[in-house]
């Protein structure tokens with residue numbers, strides 16, 4: 186249907202060129218939104234035939250091939266109605282009762298879904314500090330001891346009592362920006378037969394490509410950087426494994442969390458500028474983090490670009506960018522943080538992230554946020570505006 190960009194091209198070029206329609210004289214240069222619920226069909230549909238709009242759509246296909254080219258996936262992406270729909274399909278790969286090892290600071294709604302599945306007996310859940318590689322490897326072999334019970338020593342020679350079925354990775358984590366050692370953790374998970382799923386929303390393929398570091402499945406909240414303009418909710422899952430892709434597609438078809446063709450077109454339009462947006466927002470974020478780290482009204486700033494940041498060394502080694510999310514604890518506790526949010530004029534006080542416009546929010550105002558996230562933590566999503574304008578607005582809001 187569409188030509189996929191050859192893999193020798195740079196990612197910035199792939200973002201522009203992948204998923205275009207075939208070159209035919211007089212043909213369009215973009216795949217249009219194909220607004221149809223069904224397709225003409227008189228015989229039994231074969232594999233790959235367009236048949237019904239809940240199963241497949243030409244506009245999905247263009248986007249799915251572009252996302253696969255960006256993530257380096259051997260199979261087209263599977264587009265979903267939201268990031269959470271993609272997450273739900275990935276968690277459904279776990280066999281009933283299988284144990285899932287997950288970062289304690291995963292995106293709050295992902296933790297909420299995992300807790301719901303655990304309460305229903307569909308999965309068992311082990312929450313870990315994903316930056317603590319030894320603790321994650323130990324949790325892949327056996328369920329952590331119940332609180333208060335004597336812990337078992339981790340390390341070589343201790344048998345696998347309860348090998349995990351799935352390792353969930355989110356790196357850097359939302360909103361604590363912990364960085365995981367993806368290749369080491371993926372190898373440890375595979376040695377125990379566990380599947381590895383990486384939520385690559387924060388990094389984007391420009392800063393990390395988990396499928397090339399051992400992940401079996403990548404999920405995205407496409408809503409964020411990939412779409413990039415805060416105007417669409419969308420998700421995607423990617424894998425190299427045809428059988429896994431078939432299961433993800435089947436989950437989408439039978440549960441029905443399908444994206445609209447227009448939304449797919451909008452995402453592909455946004456994707457064309459991904460590299461420019463990410464380069465600018467990452468540069469802005471690094472500069473703001475540097476200035477914030479000496480600001481008198483700041484208690485703590487987290488961004489993997491800072492040489493003093495706990496995630497810096499690992500991010501510098503494993504990633505090709507430091508991302509555009511900053512964790513900021515202003516002076517004055519939660520009230521001080523709320524005051525900053527109320528005083529900004531250019532920054533948008535709003536949830537979500539990854540849009541062209543900079544936004545910020547105090548995460549713990551939300552009931553879904555983990556209690557281990559500091560009450561005064563502001564999550565800043567840095568956009569593509571002029572960095573001096575962003576700094577002036579933030580500085581006046583911090584000074585009050």
Ligand SMILES: *Cc1c(COP(=O)(O)O)cnc(C)c1O
Nearest residue numbers: 267268269292359386406408419
């Ligand atoms: C926003 C987000 C999600 C959920 O995606 P939606 O598109 O809002 O459904 C999942 N993971 C991460 C890391 C996110 O930031």
